[in-house]
Amino acid sequence: MNDSQVNKLRDLKNRERGSGQQYLQKKNKRPTLFSVTSGKGGVGKSNFALNTAIVLSEMKQNVLLIDADTNLANLDILLGINPRYNLSDLITGDKFLNDIILRGPGGIDILPGSSGVIELIDIENEVKNKLIDCFRSIEEKYDLIIIDTGAGLTPAIVSYVINSDEVIVVTNPEPTSITDAYAMIKIISSKNPSIHINILVNLVDSTKEGDDVFDKLKLVAHNFLQFPLDHLGNLPRDSNVSRAVSVQIPFIIKYPRSAVSNALRLSARKLLRGRIASDSTRQNLFSRIFEKRESL
Template identity: 40%
Template sequence: MQIRNEEKSRAAVMAVASGKGGVGKTNISLNLAICLAEAGQRIVLIDADLGLGNLDVMMNLSSRYNLSHVIDGRKTLDQITHIGPAGIEVICGGSGLDNIANLTPFQHHRLISQFNRLQDRADMIVIDTGAGIGQNVIGFCLAADHTLVVTTPEPTAITDAYAVIKVLTAQKYAGRISLLVNMASSIEEGKKICRQIANVAARFLGTAIYEAGILCRDEWLQTAVCMQKPVVQAFPKSPFSRGIRTLSHRLTNTIPMQIESEGFFRKVVNWFF
């Protein structure tokens, strides 16, 4: 189906991906979204971990409805949007995206126009993706302007992060890819891993990888997770919170917020359609 191509100024979209689960994507997405919002940006955070989404648990927010209810037409996007910490708008994914393939052209159009309105009113959309390199993850990254790949120093996490970079390159991803090393034991260790991955990607894939930053292992984060509070609010002076704040400043200084775009969700939906 042909949908009118409307290039206009809309929120830039950043997907957070990793390949391997448990590396810190959800905590990074949530706390980064809060810092960006505290700096005055209008932020939408989408839990696109369609199988095991847990953003709601991390914020102690009960979400009965999710994207699957919007896709099947029972709810509107506004009805499932929660206002989270620092005023971020939070949308929980659910596992309904597979149903997109069964939508009628009218439902398809209605879905995309709701998403476009969302993208029009925000400055930045942060997408917390799931583990793996399946289409549920890669589809979101390919449609995003920027993909933040998260790894830890573990060899398995590094291999999986590289796999994400490789798949995006193979799919001719036009956006920017940056790398964040989480749970490092020191900044030096993190920087070394970042350089190694960037070198291998440049040499074997011809892909430029930007260094987003290093976050060290920090027990305050685990305490905050148990309290179901975002660490940047529960423990703003903890090393993880400081690191996220630095990342937020760096992002606001290096990547544009609102950009000319044909619409992220049109690309996502067409990918699944």
């Protein structure tokens, strides 16, 4: 083949795929995976995950938000939406991820949760392979995937968390919440010593209160686990959160100038700046979750 024939062939291939360069970049792309978790329930994970997803989308990131809270899947309630399908339809039915994923506010995509997510971890190999293929086919579309995992130390939650690139542990200043956050950090760090853990202190009455909570956690994690923690920020207690929840509109949209929205923007920016560069050679998210699950 001479040079001009080679070029023609290359042009043809590039036309099939869009630009050749774009194709290569897309093919190697893997989204960064953030999981939002906590030791104790009701500390503000879902509100943080949802509003952060919207802020990051405003920062030109393609974001998928997954509701993986198996006890209290409630992103749909926060948004006032009634999803037609959820993950269990993918497992038991003939639905694909594109049928299930919804477009949410601010341009984010949402994968609604269900109690079926629990089964996600214990399903047959054939179905696992279908899920892995489905996720592989959509992963390239996203820069970031945020998983709202729910609270506590169930095997499913631990599996999501230890397979993430970045973990955000949400706590509030109450001693029970801090103790449970520490228990979570202890497990996560022992299962994946190279993971990056960020602490978000929610419901603070002052910046100092939040900083003190972080310092306490950092000290015990350093002394007893020799594990470093990063402070993602503090979110103030703000009545606009419950007001926004009751009208089912994310607070960042309903009250963009509120104290909690301003603080959340700072944390989101920090998260984006500090994110671990995604390693394109790593496996697809769900294949990692299923495979690591065996060793739990």
